[in-house]
Amino acid sequence: MSYSTHRRGKRAIALATAAFALGATLVGCSSDAGGRGNADDIEAALQEESTITVWAWAPAVEKIAEAFEEKYPKITVNVENVGTGNDQYTKLQNAIKAGSGAPDVAQIEYYALPQFVLSESLVDLNQYGFGDLEDKFTASTWNSMSMDGKLYGLPQDSGPMAMFYRKDVFDKYGIEIPETWDDYIAAGKTIHEADPNSYITSDTGDAGFTTSMIWQAGGHPYSVDGTNVGINFQDEGSKKWADTWNELVENDLLAPTGSWTDEWFRGLSDGTIATLIIGAWMPGNLEGQAPEGAGDWRVAPMPQYEAGDTATAENGGSGDAVLEQSDNKAVAAAFVKFMNAEEDGTSISIDMGGFPSTTADLQSDEFLNYESDYFGGQQINKVLSEAADNVVEGWQYAPFQVYANSIYADTVGQSYANHSDLNEGLKAWQKAQEKYGAEQGFTITD
């Protein structure tokens, strides 16, 4: 807010409302210019001069586009980074509402996909025979991209969860790698009692983390069938996670540091945040933003509720979808396939730090035997690749997950802020989502 704009106060409000509203009137003119196609169309289309636009934030996409252009010289690929995650979804949603302006291909995180499926803005890639590619991908990522027998894109990367920990901190306090969450909580107490500035991990409440943790605990808070949406954040799995994590929240055992902040990376650098339970895409971020932690970090499987279990969940990760608005669906589909299912594309992705969702890459010797200097020479991909195999099946996100996540801090976040029972926060979150769902015309089931 700047006071120079206050003079134009009403104008500013009106402009703002109008700006985001502008998109809304033009609804209804969704085009089908590209028509239905099949696998043969792709080969033909690739031999003709054409241009496609790709909205993606993953750094590798630019390079993959260059490789694609080299292979198919008649095609021009424009890669645009219009913002990461939410920022891009807002623009995408506006373009879909407006009926024009959407790219041919968009990177969409797994949790946000159902929202775009609902508005029928994504192309079913089965028509190009992409259904046969199923064997190439891990079950969890493939399932994230397919709904009701339709395939809405190909998985780009994945984030099976693991525990990243500071070996130096564990050694200092004589802590064994925790096998169960009970061990983990005990380790948290040991660390915080020894040094009040140190914590087992940081968590100020994060919707993606919460849903992933409930996923690991076997919870199914969302049951979605078309426009029927059931929400239950008090099912067995959700409660199991909340009751466990309460031990850390209520006893002040979590570093009060928001993720991705400057303070967070400093904590990861100096060891005052001793572990992270996070997706397998984290190593690159650690190397880049917490360079002082080099040599001290290690990776271990995620702690379990019962010793001997191996359950894990997906945390983050995204796929690439072809938009219904595209005039060049065949080429768009070809690019999605090149990027995610052909070695020319996936190898670039992996080189640039993306964690693959393709089983061949996950099982390749080169990948598994890679020794990370940052992780003290540990073959981290062996641990992470195993995690990819152990993702609990059957998880669903809500078809309005982007909005649900945006109000997470209003509800569950308050439990974190007050160091009080997470179950209460989860109930409030559920209630707010049910209200929104009903307002948006969904049938909310019990």
Next chain:
Amino acid sequence: MTSAQTLSTRPVRRDRRDWTGWTFVGPFMIVFALVFIAPVIYSIYLSFFQDQLVGGNSFVWFDNYAQALGDPKFWDALGRVTLFLVVQVPIMLVLALAAAMAIDSARLHFSGVFRISIFLPYAVPAVVATLMWGFIYGDRFGLVGNINDAFGISIPDPLSNSWILLAIGNIVTWEFVGYNMLIFYAALRVIPTELYEAAELDGAGAFRVIRSIKLPSIKGAVVIATIFSIIGSFQLFNEPNILQTIAPNAISSYFTPNMYAYNLSFAGQQYNYSAAIAIIMGLATMIIAYVVQLSGSRKDA
């Protein structure tokens, strides 16, 4: 203009007014209509609809307005900015007034340096200022954390639920004291020096001069600054929205009315409802600004 003039020049003036006048005003009117009137009308139009993710668009008359007026989140947001206004605006304006008086008193050495340094924060973009204060407020690695460590004290976390509004008030005050000071200072500079000479002859002291000459003379400027600040408070958005990334649990998605409208439309795709809220806020701001202006000029009379 008198009716006699109008009558005597009628045949010539009419032609000229119709064409020449519009040529001058035309370009402005077109831009004005496009960027000001059209969006307002369009927002009002939008606010009468409800577009659902499932079920599509329907005309709902005043439902969105009724919903907003019965929405506890909206009232919560409005209450918060009102509290902010009642506390922060007087503090900021008194500080600005004191600074302007000090610089105008001619008793200050290097008054130019003071003027610039108090004004400087206003030249810092609000986004940068908020990020900077965000670092300062950090109680682990920020300045607050450093002070706690150095003196072995424990300053309450400025980014916690109970202190966040104060923390934002501090940022806004820091940003805008200089701006308001400049308005007051400009008003003080145009007071005729004869008044001061007369006061001196009458043996008035410095405080008497402030009370009887300076304050009454810059009343208009005070009213203007108050109106700007009221509008600013109701539009509070940048500071909380940026701080939200580092204090997500302390700043809700409906922390201020503008943030609520923003999140409703951008996260929740409830464009229609958010348009209704924006229009209610616009009206409320207009009414309050008008009341302040009215009461300000009444005392003048």
